[in-house]
Amino acid sequence: MLDLDTLWGEIKDGFQEKIAPTAFKTWISSAEPVKLTNNRLTIKLPSELHRDYWQRNLTQPLVELAYEYAQEDIQPVFIVADKDDNSSQVSTLEHPATASAPFSQSAKLNPKYTFDTFVIGKGNQMAHAAALVVSEEPGVMYNPLFFYGGVGLGKTHLMHAIGNKMLADDPNTKVKYVTSEAFTNDFITAIQSKTQDQFREEYRSVDLLLVDDIQFFADKEGTQEEFFHTFNDLHDDGKQIVLTSDRLPNEIPKLQDRLVSRFAWGLSVDITPPDLETRIAILRNKAEADNIAIPDETLSYIASRIDSNVRELEGALARVHAYSKMVHQPITTELVASSLKSLKLDRRSSELTIPLIQEKVAKYYHVSLADLKGKKRMKTIVMPRQIAMYLSREMTDSSLPKIGNEFGGKDHTTVIHAYDKIADALKTDSDLQSEITNLKTEIER
């Protein structure tokens, strides 16, 4: 027997993966399922405009989503709330065409990511030097400045440091920081809401444009086209562009040649994992900043066990700190050494990869890897997929876009949604709790 709430929940989840967050908020969140009889799903919408939009754009995907979940043909019936009072509803609705530009807010820079808090070492000194030059004379020497390298090595930190320095030097500087995902979403929103002009104004009027993780432009033809023009406009105006990626531009699959060649106009500089001395210095700085009392030899001990990336290092220090508070003992090398297992220092999280998690989860729930990473929305597949996303976030240091990418190129909001859903269910569902515990043991084995 099909349950209305569950069916609607699955349909909403499906839409969340299919459409941009702003569109989701405007059209889906405002819809309310009323009843399900004889496979007719009655949906209440706040206005005629909504009904119009649903009929034209959302009916087909809804039927498909419902079919994928329930394996039955379900047809929607739309009703408009308070029809008598309909005119006022329509007038208060922000029509997308006239809505103010719903794009990412400018310059959400992390104030902690400055040059002062950045520890210089062998693996990052070139990148640091170039960043400093660019922050002092933007648009002159290296444009674009392109940082590439593995996860958690300080690319975002340096990028923000440039923005923070330029803003400190001149608070009127217009800085825009976005991930490539946010750029793509803004672009899609602009198309949907016919606000391309505002989009262009927003992106092409800045003094400094910072775009993080541009490897996620791979495959996105339209976004690349738009970014090409954004890039040209800014570059022609002598505005500074800083980009990061996990690899060189020519190694990003399906990145247009003209973008690859433009990115080569400036300076590409890689960041490699820090050596032992740098790792110790980073840990020491961090411990001082967070007022964590820890002897030097213990810092060296931790730094010698974690050699892949800085995010892991920081995570390890936080765990050690939390543990010492929990057992009411000061941090010493003995304490850390004797509690390696619970501190998860003995197993480098770099060994825990998303493919490993996917493999174990797929096996555990008897689904194929292709389905786990695919788009099918059957209950029997959706749940394992969400669990695998949850565990990828819990057990690896991968960023949300990276996790989304490993699951067949899904948006990072899908990953957040999956994570929240499982985290929520874990509060009350004891079966799920033991499944997750079993899976974690299996993965860490």
Ligand SMILES: Nc1ncnc2c1ncn2[C@@H]1O[C@H](COP(=O)(O)OP(=O)(O)OP(=O)(O)O)[C@@H](O)[C@H]1O
């Ligand atoms: N040299 C450094 N000195 C101080 N902190 C650092 C340094 N390198 C990295 N960090 C810190 O490590 C963490 C991860 O760095 P960041 O987010 O910049 O990595 P990233 O290279 O952008 O990774 P990703 O590709 O996953 O986005 C941040 O908290 C950052 O402040």
